[in-house]
Amino acid sequence: MQVYLDLVQRVLENGVRKENRTGTDTLSNFAEFYKVDLAEGFPLLTTKKVYFKSVIMELLWYLRGDDHVRWLRDEKDVHIWDAWADDDGYVGPIYPVLWRRFPFLKASDGSSYPKLGESRDKDWVYDEFDQVQRAIDMLKNNPNSRRIVVSTWHPGLLDEMRLPPCHIMYIFNVSDGKLNCHLTQRSGDIALGIPFNLACYSALTMAIAKEVGLKPGEFAHTIVDAHIYENHIEGLQEQLKREPRKLPTLTIANKPIDELQYEDFTLEGYDPDPAIKFPVAV
Ligand SMILES: Nc1nc(=O)c2c([nH]1)NC[C@@H]1CN(c3ccc(C(=O)N[C@@H](CCC(=O)O)C(=O)O)cc3)CN21
Numbered sequence: 691m692q693v694y695l696d697l698v699q700r701v702l703e704n705g706v707r708k709e710n711r712t713g714t715d716t717l718s719n720f721a722e723f724y725k726v727d728l729a730e731g732f733p734l735l736t737t738k739k740v741y742f743k744s745v746i747m748e749l750l751w752y753l754r755g756d757d758h759v760r761w762l763r764d765e766k767d768v769h770i771w772d773a774w775a776d777d778d779g780y781v782g783p784i785y786p787v788l789w790r791r792f793p794f795l796k797a798s799d800g801s802s803y804p805k806l807g808e809s810r811d812k813d814w815v816y817d818e819f820d821q822v823q824r825a826i827d828m829l830k831n832n833p834n835s836r837r838i839v840v841s842t843w844h845p846g847l848l849d850e851m852r853l854p855p856c857h858i859m860y861i862f863n864v865s866d867g868k869l870n871c872h873l874t875q876r877s878g879d880i881a882l883g884i885p886f887n888l889a890c891y892s893a894l895t896m897a898i899a900k901e902v903g904l905k906p907g908e909f910a911h912t913i914v915d916a917h918i919y920e921n922h923i924e925g926l927q928e929q930l931k932r933e934p935r936k937l938p939t940l941t942i943a944n945k946p947i948d949e950l951q952y953e954d955f956t957l958e959g960y961d962p963d964p965a966i967k968f969p970v971a972v
């Protein structure tokens with residue numbers, strides 16, 4: 691995928707060296723952007739092997755609403771989130787919870803915020819909001835809305851999370867019968883995270899498009915701190931020497947997203963170059 695290689699090239703050429711909490715320095719560009727047309731194939735990198743099963747399992751895990759990795763780690767044998775879980779598998783209220791069970795408070799009269807001049811001293815009870823279902827309902831009932839937003843930045847919960855969300859907001863936008871998705875990411879690990887994030891959100895967009903009766907459109911991605919860890923430079927330079935190959939195709943079964951399983955995602959024509967090992971900065 692040329693747009694990915696161009697991103698790598700820009701950060702290698704212009705990146706500013708930065709220290710960060712992981713102890714492994716990065717080369718970083720501020721505010722990178724690219725987009726891909728999902729009609730041109732499923733955007734799974736071919737210049738290294740990307741583990742499709744892990745990508746889809748991660749997406750299905752996000753959709754489950756869990757606050758632990760037990761399903762992903764123990765049942766599905768996918769270990770990409772293990773480093774951020776405790777011994778019980780607990781990760782706190784991160785993506786799955788924020789997507790499907792976003793916590794908020796509600797008063798017994800049904801309101802979630804006091805009216806002007808009204809006392810804050812009410813009986814507040816815990817409630818949860820399913821942002822993905824809301825997006826699907828809006829796409830079905832009001833597809834031209836510009837408010838089809840899923841937001842995962844919850845300042846009140848950051849201390850409870852093992853890792854604050856990196857992809858903090860996505861917006862669906864319908865144009866010409868096609869479903870587009872724009873993802874805003876505050877921090878992006880270009881070698882490891884970005885190939886996963888790009889494929890994950892593209893698969894999500896395709897699955898939701900199917901459910902709401904639209905064609906898949908474009909996936910667009912803004913990355914605010916777009917970085918390459920110094921121990922990933924060599925592997926990415928190797929990728930730059932490789933010629934991008936034809937993209938595979940992805941077919942998704944016609945089911946509501948809550949019923950989707952890994953077997954419902956059929957990838958065809960994926961013929962990547964060999965995998966490249968990149969150590970993950972924890
Ligand atoms: N530094 C860092 N980079 C990330 O990309 C990242 C984090 N931290 N923390 C949270 C999640 C976890 N993500 C990860 C973590 C590990 C892999 C990884 O190890 N990928 C390997 C093998 C995948 C597999 O075995 O299935 C790869 O080659 O892509 C990918 C994404 C993305 N995120």
Ligand SMILES: O=c1ccn([C@H]2C[C@H](O)[C@@H](COP(=O)(O)O)O2)c(=O)[nH]1
Pocket residue numbers: 710711854856857877878879880882883884887
């Ligand atoms: O989906 C993800 C999750 C995480 N990342 C990367 C981006 C950063 O390299 C680290 C997070 O560190 P912060 O200090 O919290 O920014 O994980 C990603 O690329 N994609």
